[in-house]
Amino acid sequence: MRPTTRGTRTTIADVAALAGVSTAAVSKVINQRPGVSAEMRRRVLAAADKLGWVPSSAAAALRGAATRTLGLVLRRAPDLLSVDPHFSVFIAGAEDVLGPRGYGLQLHLVGERTGAEEATYRGLAARRAVDGVILTESRLGDPRFELVRQLGLPAVLVGTPWNDDPLPRVEAGPQDRGMRDMTRRLIQLGHRRIAYVGGPEDLVHTVFRREVVTSELSAAGLAPVRLVSTPFAGVEAIRVTEELLALPDRPTAIVFGNDVMAVAGLGAVQRHGVSVPDEVSIVGHDDLPLGELLHPRLSTVRLEVRQLGRAAAIELLRTLGVQDLDEVHVDPPSFIERESTGPPPDDTGAR
Amino acid sequence: MRPTTRGTRTTIADVAALAGVSTAAVSKVINQRPGVSAEMRRRVLAAADKLGWVPSSAAAALRGAATRTLGLVLRRAPDLLSVDPHFSVFIAGAEDVLGPRGYGLQLHLVGERTGAEEATYRGLAARRAVDGVILTESRLGDPRFELVRQLGLPAVLVGTPWNDDPLPRVEAGPQDRGMRDMTRRLIQLGHRRIAYVGGPEDLVHTVFRREVVTSELSAAGLAPVRLVSTPFAGVEAIRVTEELLALPDRPTAIVFGNDVMAVAGLGAVQRHGVSVPDEVSIVGHDDLPLGELLHPRLSTVRLEVRQLGRAAAIELLRTLGVQDLDEVHVDPPSFIERESTGPPPDDTGAR
Structure with missing residues (x-):
């Protein structure tokens, strides 16, 4: 009969009893200390296995071992x-x-x-x-x-x-590839008035991504219509989008710092009766699974999150010394062109 | 000078040394065991505080205390x-x-x-x-x-x-309120052909919610156009929505088991050139923050997640015996009527 009863846990004493050894011997086996015969080791491990006992992570941590x-x-x-x-x-x-x-x-x-x-x-x-x-x-x-x-x-x-x-x-890496390709593609589509609505100012990646957009625009002789830094929140994205739509030189493309802001911006543009992408193109960042479910499907810079x-x-x-791990593989960011981006409207030059 | 050095952790020995007592005394204080004077207790706690030392959760767990x-x-x-x-x-x-x-x-x-x-x-x-x-x-x-x-x-x-x-x-609780109010409201708006696309069949809440919808429809002399059970995934929601749109007796309202499925369904309906809510009403479940960002804003059954x-x-x-906890408060589910629901189209009876 198993010594475990409902509501109680198997202990080192149960294992020692079943293996017919002392608890000190069990401890030696588990901690891989010397002074244990191969036979004793086998008996202890078999007993531990039979009882479903694993050394408590508390005990392991006290020895400096892993908490997993x-x-x-x-x-x-x-x-x-x-x-x-x-x-x-x-x-x-x-x-x-x-x-x-x-x-x-x-x-x-x-x-x-x-x-x-x-x-x-x-x-x-x-x-x-x-x-x-x-x-x-x-x-x-x-x-x-x-x-x-x-x-x-x-x-x-x-x-x-x-x-x-x-x-x-x-x-x-290369970390700048997605933002660079995206900015180039917007320029190639004919956009000249591009706004960038990024995340919080104190994040290293906010500054980095903004610089990629700015430098690519600059290389094409352009400057961003607006560079805005906001919290990563839908309500902020809506507020900024409404401000951008009200500008006399309204942007023809708005690039957001993440997909949630882009979804919020997309909704705000549509609610104003402005068509996406015919009148305004929208770009997100991250390529979260949700973007593909929307209509129009969200164009975005894919980060392999x-x-x-x-x-x-x-x-x-x-x-931490764990063995047999897979090789790390992270694809570089890339621009995923879906339905929320397209050429700017024909009257762009006239505004 | 603090006995802590870069890369090492403060130990019970550091606390004992600073307090000028034995480690056994520190242990007694921490474990609230007898045999410790008030003065010793004060010195130990002051030293622990000064060194930023808290007893390891590993040690606490071994004593049967909390891992927090x-x-x-x-x-x-x-x-x-x-x-x-x-x-x-x-x-x-x-x-x-x-x-x-x-x-x-x-x-x-x-x-x-x-x-x-x-x-x-x-x-x-x-x-x-x-x-x-x-x-x-x-x-x-x-x-x-x-x-x-x-x-x-x-x-x-x-x-x-x-x-x-x-x-x-x-x-x-009452758990059925949201689904009940939602179904009644759709009927009141004039919907007669309502489809329900719920979550996985083995979940208690899938069965429960479906029964609420069915019983409310039945009370109004109606039966659901379709009752579908699917994984909680956008791609499944799109597939089912497309099937529903192709039905000769196409539903005028589709109720989904969660908001993500509803977002996917909304996108699928719009992509078919069918207007929401003018031709088809869409309802989600949970009221996740995203629904309010969409255009049209998602009507949904709010679960106070x-x-x-x-x-x-x-x-x-x-x-677990923790003191000074707030009272538990959970509002009942409720129907949040936003923009993705409305009266069915006029030609409904003619179909």
Whole structure:
């Protein structure tokens, strides 16, 4: 009969009893310490297997071994997460790698309250709750790189670090390809009045992407109609879109910093009785699954978010010494031309 | 000078040294054991505070104390999570409660592979990785209720359990109100040909919601044009919508099991040159933030997903003995009438 009863957990004592050895011997086997015969080792592992016993991650963590949990601390407010599936896709990618290996992802949404992010990392390290952390969205003056080093927390960054920090990282390179191809294509279609509505000003990728758009326009002798920096929120995108539609030199193409802003902008343009793409072209960023469901289907710069999630998990596991990992593969960003972009209206020059 | 150096963690020995006591004394203070003077207690806590030291959750778990982590195991494939922001909103709600208390949420996406879900719960229990689990989306023949009891894992279910299982739960009651009001409103607008495209057949809420629609139609002497059960995926919604549009008795209203399916259906209808809501009304379910950004704005049955996330976290923490929790509050589902629904076209009777 199994010593486990409903509501109680199998313990090291149960394993020792079934194997006919001491708990100290079980501990030696599990911790791969010397002084255990091959036969004893076999008996202990067979007993552990029979009882479905795995050493508690608590005990493992005390020995400095793995908790089999990675941490992901997002500074976005819960509100923004709920609108933007970007992080759902990223998490899905990480889970592609972690799930089959029995690893979990510990998620913290800390919002932008001062000190909340730092306190969360300190708590994770102090409680030894995770084996390492995945960092996303490097910011200007980002304090996290120094913090995780100070805390001894293994970490991998997704994207380009602020100030060329040497933290291990994964990124989709060449990173500028998608934005560059997209801007060139809009120019080629005949657009001369292009507006760029990017994300928050303190994100490294906001600044980077904006510079790619600006430099490509500049190479064609053009300047953006407007460069706007907003929170990644639908309501902000609607407000900015309405302002752009009211301009005397209304843009013929509006490029948004993510797909949710683009969906909001698309809706706002249509609601004003302005046709997409006949009168205004709309471009998103990320290529989330939703864009393809809309009418017109959303043209967007594809960021391989799912691949980035996988790559980040693989790189962090590699840092932690996990074996037999797949090679990391992240395709460069690319422009996905669907139905929300087209040539500008004929009267463009006359405005 | 602080004994912490870059890359190492503060240990109980550091705290003992700073307080001028033994590590055993620190342990007694932290574990609230007897035999410690008030003065020693004060010195230890001051030293711990000064060094930013908190007892490791590993050590706490070994004593049977809290890991300050709750588990959420989702049987959805990562693919579906990445399309449907439902769980992002739910997680955001849970984080509203957990974040400020320093609790984390450990997330596992196990997909539908046989045995993966059970193995994950067993692993969480065996490794003592979480204090308890939140269960969502009860299924017909759901094995999880018995499993978590067997594993001794505290659990709270969101929604209605299969077979009236007595597990603690949170739900938005009266649960039928939203679907009932929505169906009545469509009938009142003049719709006689209504199709219902629900979620997977094995979910308790799929069956429940479908029955509400059917019974309301029946009370008005009507029957649904079609009742379809599909995975919660955009591509399925598009396929079904196209089939419905091709019917000789085409429905004048299509009700979908979630907002993502409704967005996909809306796009499919518009792509066929059929006007929403003038020719076909579209209704979603959940009221995710995205629906309001579309043109036309999506009419939907609001499920208070965020409130449910909060309530589930609160109830589970209460089960775990956490004090000073807010009261649980979940509003009943309600029909949110926006722009994607209206009266059926005049020629409806002639078809």
